Structure formats: structure tokens, C-alpha cells
Amino acid sequence: MSNRPQPYHHGNLRPVLVDTAVELARSTGPDGVVLREVARRAGVSHNAAYRHFDDRAALLAEVSDRAYDELERVMRERIATVDEADPVERALARLRETGRAYVEFALSEPGLFATAFTSSAGADAHTGVEELTGPYLVLNTVLDELVACGALSPERRQGADVGCWAMVHGFSELVGTGPLRDVPPEARELLLEAVLDLVHRGLVG
């Protein structure tokens, strides 16, 4: 029981703060990321975080990035599981799994999902036409595969990315925390399939 009396300087505080904040966001959502609670859990006094972040919003932005990364990760992992020979069927299946992974993440990690889409301002929003990062990049890659194998005509490729994204995002919001949050799981699954079918027909139908 060596009671080393907590050195004055933590030495590795910043990443610990972010990790702690991520766990807090995971369990209680963005509003649950409370500076004083993060400091408490990190075994550090309130205010310590101010040596590493301008304010609460700065920490939350970092947590948002982490959540975004995790969403991208589960999407990539999921589409990698598609085992299909025919190129067209393969690309279609990968698109479908992309959507499913997105919705499942929203439902299984509601706190992180909400935090991912809670950024204060487009500070790092690239002024260019498109900012291709994270989940949006994954989706675009899959859509390009559909074009490459001839399943999706180039003119329909225009706006298909935003269309797919909007569909799965809206479905996640409505069913996860929105007005349809009380739809039982079985019905929810059927609805998701119907929604994915709708996009399918709209793209390649």
C-alpha cells in the first residue's frame, strides 16, 4: 500500500482528460461533458483543464472528433465483412452495410452519436466544395465503387452521397432520440430495410 502522495503535476493530463470526457459523453451525451466532473474523474482539480483547452467547447470539440472517428471505424469494419463475388452485388451490399452500421452506431452509442454532431462552429470547415473526411469519405468511396462497376450512372452519382447520408442520419435521429424512439425493435428493423430499399431503388432502380 504505497501511498504515493499524488505528485503536484499529473504529467499526462491532456489525453486523460479527453478519454474521461469521451466516456462521459458516451454515457450521458454532450450535455454530460461537464468540466468539473471530468476533472473530478481525472483526480485533478477543476480548472486544471484550462491549461489544455480554451474552454468547455474546445474539449467538447475534441470529444466530437473522437466520436466521429469511432463512427468511421465501425463503418469501415462493417463494410469489410461483405463477402460477395459479383462486383455489382458486392458494391450494393457494401452500400447497404454502410447505412446499417451508421444506424446501429447511432442506436448503440447515442451519447457519442449526438456528441459527434454537436460542433459549435465550422471552425475547420474547409471552404472548398467538399470536405471529404470521416464517415462521409467512407460513403463516397462506396458510391464510387457503384459507379466503377456500372451499377450507378454518373449523373445519378451527383447528390447521391448527401442523399444516402441524409436518409440514414434522419432515420437515426427519428428512431434514436426523436419522435419514433418508441418504435419497438422488430418494427424498427423492418422500417430500416424499407428505407434502405427506397434509397436502393432511387439510385439503381
Place this chain on the structure above:
Amino acid sequence: MSNRPQPYHHGNLRPVLVDTAVELARSTGPDGVVLREVARRAGVSHNAAYRHFDDRAALLAEVSDRAYDELERVMRERIATVDEADPVERALARLRETGRAYVEFALSEPGLFATAFTSSAGADAHTGVEELTGPYLVLNTVLDELVACGALSPERRQGADVGCWAMVHGFSELVGTGPLRDVPPEARELLLEAVLDLVHRGLVG
């Protein structure tokens, strides 16, 4: 200049509080609905609201209902403007305007839109299969028109409501306050048309 010295009892406080809170939500979103600020603007002391609402969440729920109502209103007003003779074209145009009105409301009233979808719990969520109220009811009505005139097959009617809703809702979130919030208005309009086309093809294509 009769300075009537503010009678001890307001006499009509509750509706005034709700109106004030709605305006606050309109300009600053759900987090801006601060009990003490509402009381201040109503010319009443803090705590007065507690005689009419259990807590902040109760007031916010009422504001959410109001926002929901306003969304329904603009949707109804919009689809009423469709002037089209051919029944099929008319129904299709009404569906499209429904979506446009939804997105335009989200973009022009971001505070109210966010507040509408910020309900604490499904307290009044009907356990039945569907809760047909508000904007969702309007959408279902329009979709039923499509079926009635033969433009939409009954089997595709299944889940079409949630699909349309998810699409316009997701688009609103992404473009209104989400990652695509910095897309310039012209490009945004083109994207909306592409997204509406996608749904169109998915339904009747």
C-alpha cells in the same frame, strides 16, 4: 403616464410564459430557454413559473409542442398552394412541397426546429402502432393521395412515410446545423432537388 404599480398577481401568466419561451427558443434554441430569463422578460420574478410548470423540462415540452404546431402549419400552407390539374402530377407536387416546406422551416427557424425535436421522454408517445399527429400526419395524407391516384403502389406505401421523413429530416440536420452547414445556398438548393429526386425515383420510379 398612469403608473399602475404592477399588481401583485399577473393574472395571465401561464400563456405569457409560454409565448416568451417560444420567442426565446426561436432566437436561441432549446438551451436558450432559461427559466430565469423567461421570468425576467415576462416582468415577473424567478420561481413564478413554478406555479405553472413542474420544472424547466415541462415548459420546454410546451414550447416543443408549439414549434411542432408551427412546422405543421407551414407545411399545410405550402401544400395548399399547389395548383395542378392532373391528379398524379398534383399529388407528386404536393409531396415535393411537403419536403421543401420542412427543410425551409428547419433553415429559417433553426431554434424552433431544434426545440421541436428536443423532447425529454415519450410521455405522450402513444403505444399504438402509429401516432398520427402533426407534420407526420400531413406527410401521410399526401402519401395516401399518391396511392389513391395510382401513382404509388400500395406495397411501396409501406415505410414510405418514414423514408420521406427521414430524408428531409436528415437533410435538414446536416445542412442546417450539421457538418454541411457551410454549403452555400445555391449548392444547397441543388442538393435538395437531387435528394427529392432520389425519393421520387425510389417511390414511383
Place this chain on the structure above:
DNA sequence: ATCCGATGTGGACGCCGACAACATCACGGT
């Protein structure tokens, strides 16, 4: 060895939501 900048602490301020005790007033039963 010394100084200095980076990092962590303790205290304060103003804001908030919520609770409790008190003040005012309209109305109804006697």
C-alpha cells in the same frame, strides 16, 4: 545554482435550476 515558463491549486464571481418560507389576493361559505 538559478530563473522561468508550463502546469496544477484554491478561491471568487455570476449564472442557473430548484426548494422552502412568506406575501398577496380573489372568492366562497357562514
Place this chain on the structure above:
DNA sequence: ACCGTGATGTTGTCGGCGTCCACATCGGAT
């Protein structure tokens, strides 16, 4: 006519929060 009682509004208070400030500690460059 009177009183009292319940609804409504006020003041005071508490704990919690984000943020600013002054101070403490420590490691490394000079």
C-alpha cells in the same frame, strides 16, 4: 359583512456550473 383558504407571486437560499485570477510547484534551459 366577514373571514379564511387556496391559488398565485416574491424573497431567500442552496448546490452546481463555467470562467477568471492569484498563487504554488516543478522541470529544464541558461
